[in-house]
Amino acid sequence: MKKVLALFLTCVVLLAGCSSGGAGKEPAASNGNSGNSDSGSKAEEITIWAWDPAFNIAALNIAKEAYSKKNPDAKINIVEFAQADIIQKLNTGLNSGTTKGLPNIVLIEDYRAQSFLQSYPDSFVNLSDKIKAEDFADYKIGPTSLDGKQYGVPFDSGVTGMYVRKDYIEQAGYSIDDLKNIDWKQYIEIGKVVKEKTGKHMITLDPNDLGLIRMIIQSAGSWYVSEDGKTPDLANNAALKEAFELYKEMMEANIVKLNADWSQFIANINNGDVVTVPTGNWITPSVKAEASQSGQWAILPVPKLPQTPNSVHATNLGGSSWYVMNIPGSETAADFLAETFGSDVDMYQKLLTDIGAIGTLKAAAGGEAYSQPDEFFGGEQIVNNFAAWTAEIPRVNYGIFTYAIEDIMVVEMQSYLNGKDIDQALKDAQAQAEAQVR
């Protein structure tokens, strides 16, 4: 018995040793990526995490090339992870209190940015003296700054457009101009006719993803939470209510082709199953992937809300920005971002021509690449259009609970579609969100 006790005590002592090692915060702990500790040195090695090889990783490679020309000693490692993996790794890494294995620069989606900045104070570097916030599109500053300090380097714009199949629209007896600057009610009416005449669905939606709702409410300067980013704003949100009603109308008009995930979404576009795709400009490479449809597509501004007065034909979906983590090497990392994504207008032209990435640096929009016509989209200067819409996107505070609230909204949307009263649905969502976000 004594031995069991002794053994138990040994374990306790061992465990105490373990816990004291793990529990303490050590923001300046040694970093696995950099061998030496003089963080000011330009020769240091930095690691960057991002997702999407065709878009973000490709952009990073261009930035790396641009930076290496001026700083040949810098060693930059670019690591690709799925976005969900990055979120998991960041959360677990930051929570465990050890910064080993974390990257120097990380890409974070704008909807999630505040949740990281606020949940892990001191884990990200204040870049206010490295970049100027006013150099970037206005609506990007909300998610990337906290308490007046600029933490993120705004990148991917997320500005939306309505991608339209011209041939289907014409088959149904419309011209492309009939779809310019319309509202969602007109959109549905046109959709019904197109469905009847061509048999094609107007839009493809994933019932688990309310991206369309987010787009619609942001176009009216509204969000799931009120200005403070904390109080759920669902029960009395006129724009949200209208968006919900339009969503149901679309479903009932039978103009929606359901998809269950991203690959089916893309397949529906490329197979020619849908007539319009209202979504972020980042879809352009995927639309163009089906080369046989060249010339059949056009990009128009997204529809607006028919009843909400301040709704505009410009909104945002997704989009992400770069953040520097507070670990050794942060100087080099901040310098890298400042010199590339933070200011390099020429590099932005290359980003556009090579990979079709539209950034949010205002100065870059004056560049030549922005006014290049795109033959795939009937010779339109699509990027110029996107850049112009970017300037009109209403600025909202996403807060830190976007996805938690959206999961509640998805459930209420299902009940609403099945006949629940709209006001009751939003009221129930409000009550649940309040319980969730305290």
Place this chain on the structure above:
Amino acid sequence: MKTDKAGLSIRTKSNLTGWSFILIAVVMIATFYFYPMAQALILSFKTGTGSNLTFTGWDNYIRLLSDKTFLTALTNTFIYLIVQVPIMIILALFISVLLNDSKLKFRGFFRTAIFLPCVTSLVAYSVVFKYLFAADGLVNSLLMSLSIIGEPIQWITHPFWAKITIIIAITWRWTGYNMIFYLSALQNIDSSIYEAARIDGASSFKQFTKITIPMLKPIILFTSITSTIGTLQLFDEVMNITKGGPGNATLSISQYIYNLSFKYTADFGYAATVSYSIVVIIVLLSILQFKVAGDKK
């Protein structure tokens, strides 16, 4: 320092040797099992986002009781449990009895074929199922070409059919696994018992219900407990086939824990509370199953 010979008796020495053999294992288990369990319990009393955690006592447990999403996840998990586990157990029993028949040809082949799903990766088979059951997937086109259904069933995007899809998937994946337990138990039943039954004129069905099932009772208990635990921890299938949707219609408790930790703003305290609720449920259910089916001493 004194030498061993001088200080320790042979008995103490052999005891020490014994302990030193298991010491590493004990330390490892304590560090990697018991320490995290204790930490998670402590964590479940804290609230906050990310690393801003504060001790709030029973708050999380009170929240749990009024959390609609948790209730939905719990209900879904129990639907899987109540519908899927009995189907699977009965199916596995039935197949194992068929495959135990010594007159059956290609027994080895059939056994392997039915066991094979268990060696596939959870994620890989889930992804395959998602494509099989897509609106324009193989299952729908098959059913339509056979004129069983008129228009495609929304397997993944309809709340009811999504649950059915998950149940079909886990049944496919785990039936063979349970079958193996029954097969090995059947080998241990003396064939003379069946012989005697046949001589007494018992039908095959009677033999099955009066001999096979009672003889397999401990194994049935074992498989139903492991299946219960497995179902309560269901994650991969739901995550990969439906992502819990549409509208939480297929959400499982494990996926809710994942969502709370990683999909939403990280709330590790509450996620730990939900995890402990699974522990409590599994313990209660296992006790119940032992009481209902277990042997009385």
